[in-house]
Amino acid sequence: MSESSEAKLDRSSRAATRRAAEAVVGRLISLSGWSAIAVLTAIAVFLASNAWKALSDPQVGLIRMLTGTSWYPTSTPPLYGFIQYIIASLRVTGVALAIAVPIGIAAAIYISEFAPARLKGIAKSVIEFMAAVPSVVYGLMGVYVLGPALKDLFGMQSALTALSAGVVLAFMALPTIISISEDAMHSVPSELRQGSLALGNTHWQTTRKVIVPAASSGIFASVMLGLGRAIGETMVVLMVAGNSMELTWSLTTSARPLTAVIAGEMGEVVQGGLHYSALFVVGLTLFVVTFLVNLAADLVLERQRARWRR
């Protein structure tokens, strides 16, 4: 009698402990769910608060920074105009997308629609390898191999130019564009494909008139994500673009994109100073631009997902 009641007590207290543990674990897991929101918010807050010093400085300010064309932190008064760096980012990114978008989409079409199954598997592993290679290694290839080759090919003054950096960035954007486009085409319901083939269309006609239009939002998203990757890439442009402050739209001269400004100067500034703060303004600009690009990609991808959800 006493034994059984003890066992009962033991069991009920064990159940109580377990329920308490369950509640704690559930709470911790829900808390972790917020981690992404927390980190993203923290990034925005820290960028903005550190950028505030430069933004609120009467001699600097956002307007002067965004309209000025000279960046001379050591002059009096210091100048922090960075239009030339924004244009440099556009030059480099433009080259990268001009190469990576057509080649990437064409390669994705081949892999998704034409390639035999075994080749498809190999292609996917190769693309995974390309995505896994660290950016500093791509930078290395740019400095030692692609840059010099392009210099000879186009008769450029230097091997380190916007064009060289753009070509290297194209290689880095390719895996993103190919794998997401291929995914989008692959997830088009096979009834559509078979319906079109049954009507007598060739594979290419099916691809052009059925598959690509049906996957268009995924393809668009892949381009946006590739664009985001190219704008935000640091090591390649730091090593390969040549770091020229000149304001120009030329592709065969050196460039200094936004990311390279931060990476190149952050190590030399006084922490908490005006120059330090100005670099955070550059970082904030990058954050806002990539945020918008990724948001666009995400909204479009979500629409695509909703479309084929059954």
Added chain:
Amino acid sequence: MSVQRNRVRQARAVEAAMKLVTGACAAAVMLSAAGLLGYLLVRGLPAMSWSFLTGMPLKDPPGIWPAIVGTFWLTVGTAAFALPVGIAAGIYLSEYAKRGRLTRLIRLSIANMAGVPSIVYGLFGAALFVMLLRFGLSLLSGSLTLACLTLPVIITSTEEALRQVPQDLRQASLALGATRWRTISKVVLPAAAPGIVTGSILGLSRAAGETAPVMFTAVFFLTGLPKSPFDKVMALPYHIYIMATQPVRPQPLVVWGSALVLVAGVSIVNVAAAAWRSRARKKVRW
């Protein structure tokens, strides 16, 4: 009749041409990846030796041991911070979250986190961990910064792996009287483990190759082996960057050797993880 036949012939010709064009693009991408690997091997293999891998940088011949050790500890530190939070967040999204505005907001944040440039993570880490929390240029600051960067990859792969576990398994466990957490920890997580581990390793290996986020949070060009989490470290990617861009005394052998070690390390870990996952998947059948 003949008009129709002509059109068919034309359509076939166009198809053949497009197959050729798209195939050439795919081949060009594959070949350039192969070229990259081949070039790395040709330039990097001559550097490989025991003294290169385990020696110190200022010795003759120079070694990269401190950079290997630094990258190793940075990756371990990243895993220590990112795995618990990332896996828990993945569990939340797959097992606890209801469809709604909050979940949508979380997903949007994850997608956007993945797109934040790595240099911006570096700025964030410098402002928060190095400056505000006074961790200084250290293994700890670098690991925390890299953990933020890796988080979205780990969350996404955990959630995906959990979603592939069939509902029947959960329902059977719940029907036997197991609580929700017991079901998750004893049934769902073990079944999803291969996917979670592989995805996490992919994310961590990307963190190991990052340069920009650790540039002003953890690394130093020449420093010894770390003795505590508050020491600054050397790291392979940063070592490659400095050695490749310094104008005096460039050492191509060290540069390409380090690059080969980095790429080989990342690739071997990834391939091993993928192989393990496919083996584990064959064993478990729903």
